[in-house]
Amino acid sequence: MPDISRDDVAHLATLARIDLSDAELDHLAPQLAVILDSIASISEVAAEDVPPTSHALPLTNVFREDVATPGLTAEQALSGAPEVEEQRFSVPRILGEEQ
C-alpha cells in the first residue's frame, strides 16, 4: 500500500477542487496516511474470482416511459442561484473549453 504524501494530497485537492491551505495540508496529510494505513488490509481479502458488489440488491432494467412531464419553473430553478442574469445562472468566467 503506497504512502500518501503531502504532494499527493495537494494533487487530490486540485482534482476535487478544494483550495487547501498549507496549514490544512500539513494537518490532513498525516491523518489520511493513518486512515489509509488502517484500511490497507482490504487489498488482500478477496480472491480474484469474487464478483464485486456495486448495488446491494440485484435489481435490473428499471426504466421510465418516455413521456415529458412538467419540471420546475425557471423561477424555482433559479431560486437558489448565487447570481442570475437573463434567466440564466450567472457564473464566473470559465477557463478552458468543454471536455
Place this chain on the structure above:
Amino acid sequence: MTDWTRSTAAELADALANGETTSVELTQAHLDRTAAVDGAVHAYLHVDAEGALAQAEASDARRAAGSPASRLDGVPIAVKDVLATQGLPTTCGSRILEGWIPPYDATVVDTLRRAGLPILGKTNMDEFAMGSSTEHSAYGPTHNPWDLDRIPGGSGGGSAAAVASYQAPLALGTDTGGSIRQPGAVTGTVGVKPTYGGVSRYGLVALANSLDQVGPVTRTVLDSALLHELVGGHDPRDSTSIDQPLPDLVAAAELGATGDMSGVRIGVVKELSGEGYQPGVLARFEESVELLVKAGAEVVEVSCPTFVHALATYYLILPAEASSNLAKFDAMRYGLRVYPDGVDAPSAEEVMRATRDKGFGDEVKRRIILGTYALSSGYYDAYYGQAQKVRTLISRDFEAAFAKADVLVSPTAPTTAFKLGEKLDDPLAMYLNDLATIPANLAGVPGISVPSGLADEDGLPAGFQVLAPALADDRVYRVGAALEKLLADQWGGPLLAQAPTLDGVAR
C-alpha cells in the same frame, strides 16, 4: 392536563382518533417543549412553528370532517436536515448549503405531508451525515439529553435527541453506516434502518448512495413500525427502490409485544462483541439475549469472518461515492459562493475551489480527498474495486449466518455516549463507533436498535441491535418489540423514564 409530549405516537394517534386532543394542541405542546429545552439540546437546526401549526389546523379540519388522511394524521414529526423540504431550509449541517431552500420535497417528506403529519422542523446532523457524534455539524453539536456534555451519536444525533428529549414523538433519520441506530443506542431510543430500497431515497441528499437508507427514529418499536409502514414502499423516482409490498411491520411489532419468542432462532455474531466493546454495554447485551432465550428463543453462535474488514470496506466505498456526490456543491447553481481573497476577476474554477474550502468542514474534506484517492486511476482496483469484492464476501457471510438463524444480534455501538470533543480530531477512533452497524449497510439488510439498559460504568444507555435478511424487516420489529416488552417489564417502564427531565436547562 395531559403532557402529550410524553405519549408515544401510537397513543397520540389514538387520542386524536378518539377526540381527546387536537393536532394543534399536541403540535403546540411539542413546540413549547422545544422552546424550553432545545437551547440546551440543540436538536433542531430549524423550527417551523408556523408551518407545523398550519398543517395541524388542516389536520384537525380533516378529523372534524371525518376523513383523516392516515392513522398518523395530525401527529407531528421532526425531519433530519438531509431530506429536501420544499420551502424549508435544507443545509445537511453544512455551511455550503446555508440558506438553501429546496424547490421540491423528498418523496418521504411528500408522503408525510399527504398523510397529514405536521413537520416541526429540521434536525441537526454531522455535515453531510459524515460522523458519529453530530460534532461535525457546521452549526454546532447536539447534546445528549442523558448528559448534556456528551454526544448524542451521529450522524442523526439531532433526530435521536429530539425524540429522546420529548421534542417530537417521531423523527425521520438516515442510516449509511449506523446514523439511525447508533444515535438510538446512545440516547436510549429506537431506530430502524430498513432494507436497502425499502424506503425511497429521492430527495435524500446522498452521502453514499449504495448504503444510504431513510428510516424511523422513535421512542418505541411500534411507533417505528407505524412510521416505517407510512414512508416505506416503492417509489418510481428511486431506481433502487424495491417494487413489492412491505411486510406487515405493525403486526410484527404487535406480535413481538406479546413477549413470546418461541421458534425464533437468534444468532449472536461472534465478531461483533468482545474486544473494543465497553463491559457495561456487553453486560446489557448478554442479559438481553438471556431474556429472549427465557421467552422461548433459541440461541446460536454464528461467525461472520469478513465482518472484521467491514470498517475498511466502508471507508473506501463511502468516501468514493461521497466525493462524487459532493462535487455538485460548486457555487454555480445554489448554495454558498466564495470569491478567493486577493484574486482579481477570479475564474469559475477559482471560485469553486475557494467555496469548497470555506464551505466544507474538516471531516468532509478528509473524506472527499480519501474518496478521490480511492477512485483515481492506478488505485481503483486496489481500493474501490477491492472494497466492492469484500462487500460481496460480507453479503455471503450474512447469507451463511441467516441459514442458521432467523435474526442476528449484537450490541449496536461498542460504547455508550462519549464526551463532546473527546474524539473530534481522531478520525479513526470516531469511525470505530460504527463497527457493529456498518455490515448491515454493506449488505443492504435491515436492522433495529432498541435500548438494552444503562451501562454500569457510567449510567448511560446502551443499544441492542437486531439484523434480519433483506426484505424481512418484520423480523427486526418482532424481536425488537419482544425485547422492549421484556425489559420494560423488568424496569417497570421505558428506559427513557430514567433520563433527566431537562427541566430548567434553558440556556
Place this chain on the structure above:
Amino acid sequence: MTDTLLTYDDALAAYDPVLGLEVHVELNTASKMFCGCSTVFGAEPNTQVCPVCLGLPGAMPVVNGKGVESAIRIGLALNCQIAEWCRFARKNYFYPDMPKNFQTSQYDEPIAYDGWMDVEVDGETFRVEIERAHMEEDTGKSTHVGGATGRIHGADHSLVDYNRAGIPLIEIVTKPIRGAGARAPEVARAYVAQLRDLIVALGVSEARMDQGNLRADVNLSLSTKGSDVLGTRSETKNVNSFRSVERAVRFEVQRHAAILAGGGSIVQETRHWHEDTGITTSGREKSDAEDYRYFPEPDLVPVAPTRDWVEELRATLPENPTARRARLQQEWGFSDLEMRDTVGAGALGLVEETIAAGASPQAARKWWLSELSRRANDAGVDLVDLGVTPAQVAGVQALVDAGTVNDKLARQVFDGLLAGEGTPEEVVEKRGLAVVSDEGALSAAVDNAIAANPDVADKIRDGKVAAAGALIGAVMKEMRGQADAARVRELILEKLS
C-alpha cells in the same frame, strides 16, 4: 501561431494516417435520459429543467427506456454485440455547464460493442470497425458575456442554461481505422455521412449536424509507413459538417506530417476546428491531472436487455445500407457512376425523398448533384443543411414538367426558396418567373427575330435547322428568358417551313 504544413502528397508518401471517429448522436426522445423534462429545442432558458437535470441535492435519475431502446437499435444497425448486462458510470470532472460535476455515462461496460459499418468511397467498400456505442447525457449551454468576441477567452462571465442538460446522447466510437491511405479524409467523411443516413433511417435522431444533433470528434495519428506502431494522436472536437470532417482530417495529416518530418513530436491534445479558416488550433493538453475517476453509478441499476427484447428490436431495423443502395440503384435505373456520385455527395436520402415526393429519378439526381451541390459548396455547407427540402425540389421539377418554368427560371426559384419566400409556386408568383404562354406575344417575338436576322432565316428555309438556335436565343432575350424554348423552336420552324 500558424502551423507549418507538409503538402498532402508528401505527407502520404512518408506516413500512413490512422483515423478514429467519435460521433455523438443526440436522440429525439420526448423526454431527457434520466428525467421527464421535455427535449423540445428552442425553449426559454431554464424552463425545461427539474431537480434531476439541474443536479439539485437529493434528486435521483431514472433511465428513459426509449433511450436504451434507441441505443440498442443503433448498436444492432452497426452490427454490434449487445451487452447482456451493463451499467452506467459516473465520469467525474468539474465544469459549470455540467450540473452534477459528473456526467452519467458508460465506461467499461457499453451497451453495444464490436460492430462494423461498410462505407462506400468512390464505388469501393471500406469496412469501418466499431469499438462501442454507449449511452450518456448532454451538458447545459454556456453563453460567454463580455470580452470582444463573445467567445470563451476574454469573457467576463458566463450565463448557463440547463435546458439541454440531460438530453440523451449515444456516443459511437470507431476502432482505429487503418489502411485508408490517401483516402483517409474521404473515408472519414463517408463514414460520418453514411452513419447519419443510418441514424435517419432508424428514426432515432433529427441528425442535423448544423444543429448539433450529430457531433463528430476526429482523432488522427500518423504511423511511419510500414510500421505498426501508432503515433500520438490529436483529437479535433466538434467538427460539424461532413465536408469539415474531410478537411479537418486532411489538415491534421499535413500538420502532423510536418511536425514529424521536422523531427518533432506530436502533443496529445484536443484541437479546435475553425470552419472559416479551415485549420485546427491547439486546445487543452491532455495531462495526468485528467483523471475521470469512473465508477458505477450507484443510483441506477444495471441494464440487462433480454435476448427476446434485442431480437424484437432487431426486427424493427431498416434495410441494411448496402442492400438499400443496390435496391435503389435498380429501382432508379442509375448507372454505377451516377449511383457513386449520388452516394459520394451524401445525396442518397435526399434523392430518395425527392423521388418519393413525385420527381423522376433523373430529375431528382440532376438537381441535387448539379445546381444544389454547387450552391452547398459555395455556401460551405453540406447538402442536407443547405435549406432546400426534397419536397421543394420535387415541387420545382413539377413546375418544369408543366412548362411553367424552364431550367433557367427554376434556378431563380431556388434563389427564392433559399430566401424563404414560400413554396415554389409562391416564389414563381412573387418573382413573376412563369414562362410566357401567350401565343400572340411569342409569335410577335419570333416574327421580330426573323425580321432582324434575315440571313439566319434563309439558312433555315434552306433546311439548315441547326441554325434555329440563334433565333431561339434572340427570342429568349426579348422575352427575358420567360419563354418555353421548345415552343419557340416549334414556332420558328413552322413560320420558316
